[in-house]
Amino acid sequence: MAERGPSVEFSGSLTSSILPPPRTRIFKIIVIGDSGVGKTCLTYRFCAGKFPEKTEATIGVDFRERLDEIDGEKIKIQLWDTAGQERFRKSMVQHYYRNVHAVVFVYDVTNAASFRSLPAWIEECKQHALGTEVPRILVGNKCDLQDSIQVSTDVAQQFADSHSMPLFETSAKSPNRQGEGSYGSGNSDHVEAIFMTVAHKLKSQKPLVLSQPPGGSGGPISLSRGMSDGGDVARSWACSSC
Numbered sequence: 001m002a003e004r005g006p007s008v009e010f011s012g013s014l015t016s017s018i019l020p021p022p023r024t025r026i027f028k029i030i031v032i033g034d035s036g037v038g039k040t041c042l043t044y045r046f047c048a049g050k051f052p053e054k055t056e057a058t059i060g061v062d063f064r065e066r067l068d069e070i071d072g073e074k075i076k077i078q079l080w081d082t083a084g085q086e087r088f089r090k091s092m093v094q095h096y097y098r099n100v101h102a103v104v105f106v107y108d109v110t111n112a113a114s115f116r117s118l119p120a121w122i123e124e125c126k127q128h129a130l131g132t133e134v135p136r137i138l139v140g141n142k143c144d145l146q147d148s149i150q151v152s153t154d155v156a157q158q159f160a161d162s163h164s165m166p167l168f169e170t171s172a173k174s175p176n177r178q179g180e181g182s183y184g185s186g187n188s189d190h191v192e193a194i195f196m197t198v199a200h201k202l203k204s205q206k207p208l209v210l211s212q213p214p215g216g217s218g219g220p221i222s223l224s225r226g227m228s229d230g231g232d233v234a235r236s237w238a239c240s241s242c
């Protein structure tokens with residue numbers, strides 16, 4: 001009869017010193033819309049906490065990241081600031097759409113053409129196999145320019161409803177006008193709250209989708225299927241915190 005070897009019991013503290021530290025989940029959120037609507041400024045505002053002094057047209061894509069703790073879990077919110085100009089997008093476009101967790105469509109409330117372009121941006125997402133299971137939101141930027149508004153909240157809301165997206169109106173430049181939180185008669189949302197709402201939404205979807213070991217971007221990235229709900233996620237969520 002074979003002898004049993006010594007049994008080893010791990011105490012809680014020993015276990016925790018042996019197990020690798022928990023991985024940091026990464027949420028990849030792409031920000032798309034016409035050139036000049038303020039994608040760079042919005043992503044900069046969220047990641048750096050301020051409005052950039054000067055911006056230039058994005059070429060290809062820029063990444064901005066922010067590490068947050070949501071319900072006790074470290075989450076890396078990775079914003080992909082994509083070029084609005086066609087000539088700066090071409091070679092990169094397929095990279096934007098790989099392993100995307102959420103999409104932020106941006107238009108400029110003072111530029112009706114940027115609003116009319118939205119169906120084309122939605123179509124581009126569709127062509128890259130991004131379905132409605134991937135949470136999408138609509139952001140009307142530059143609400144600080146109250147005298148130049150060309151896209152009313154009503155019209156934007158109808159569009160958002162017809163595409164099952166929550167609508168947020170904001171300003172990357174002065175997101176809450178010294179804390180008043182509103183422009184004119186409408187409400188405007190903080191840039192911070194908008195992206196955090198997306199992150200909370202993603203966090204509430206169970207499976208690990210894209211993860212990276214702690215300690216930076218050098219390590220391997222592992223992938224697994226996400227979006228357990230199966231149903232039409234975009235239809236079922238809205239901003240609760242703004």
Ligand SMILES: Nc1nc2c(ncn2[C@@H]2O[C@H](COP(=O)(O)OP(=O)(O)OP(=O)(O)O)[C@@H](O)[C@H]2O)c(=O)[nH]1
Pocket residue numbers: 033034035036037038039040041042055056057058059082083084085141142143144145170171172173174
């Ligand atoms: N008043 C005002 N101006 C803004 C706001 N957001 C951006 N801008 C200005 O709009 C211009 C374009 O902003 P960007 O963030 O570079 O626009 P973009 O969408 O990233 O443009 P591309 O990189 O070409 O796709 C800049 O001059 C910004 O200063 C805002 O909330 N209010």
